[in-house]
Amino acid sequence: MQQHSARYLIFFQYIGSKYSGVMKAPSHQPVEGVQNHLENAVRKLKPLNEVLVSISSRTDTGVHALSNSAHLDIVRKAGQTPFLEQVLMDALNFFLKPEPIRITRAYRVRSDFHARYRAVSRTYVYRLATGIRHHTEIPLTEKDLCWALQNTVLNVDSIREAGSVLSGTHDFSTFRALSTDAPYRSPVKTLDLVQVQPGLSFSQRHFHRDIQFWELTFKSRSFLYKQVRRMTGALVAVGQGKLSVSQVQELLAICESTAFPQNMAAPAHGLFLTNVEYDESDLMTCVQE
Incomplete structure (x- = not known):
């Protein structure tokens, strides 16, 4: 048999x-x-x-x-x-x-x-929390699930403007952390979506109304090593007034990984891979071969 x-x-x-x-x-x-x-x-x-x-x-x-x-x-x-x-x-x-x-x-x-x-696309969401004076104010339900920006008010309009700079097809070498496979992968990627929206949180609705959550969404067919965390760090820096939109444009144009400011990448714990998308034809069940 x-x-x-x-x-x-x-x-x-x-x-x-x-x-x-x-x-x-x-x-x-x-x-x-x-x-x-x-x-x-x-x-x-x-x-x-x-x-x-x-x-x-x-x-x-x-x-x-x-x-x-x-x-x-x-x-x-x-x-x-x-x-x-x-x-x-x-x-x-x-x-x-x-x-x-x-x-x-x-x-x-x-x-x-x-x-x-x-896979035809991948979507990442980075979660931010503002309105926190001290790390002990992070709700237990959000521990290690967001980046808590202490004593920070974000200029969301500026973040959206900087996000539009990153949107589209570019050489993202500056936003790629060096890794063993870096020389063999093309740094040219197409960002189909860069979006900033208010986030949702169970704890915020019921107990922590002074905390504001934000979600940064990035969608592309594929991403470079730590690209999303570097882009998030740069966008947050713009929202904090530490970087200008034109400086983000300059970073993108430099195309050099070492040009990215030290310690600006967002921490890992706020990042979620939320979707890997395929053509419907690939998801046909009960395949007979």
């Missing part, structure tokens, strides 16, 4: 505070990545193949996701049919229970589908 192999696209969310990032950490590293836990959960399904969860979108230590994605293959022994999507979701969530990681959707996809390369 023939073994059954199936490829799945899964969407998952996590609070990134306790992880080394979404990518798998080596065995000698004490802090694990989200991928370590996903692969351990898949192994408990007892597939015949070696388990590899291929993540679509990297996130760093402390960064969160409301919707990241990945693909994985599961080979079952003869006589066992491929898992139904809902069964796979329920089983993985059962094994992930101790962790702040949850599978939110699953799709059976074609065997040549690739979660990273088939």
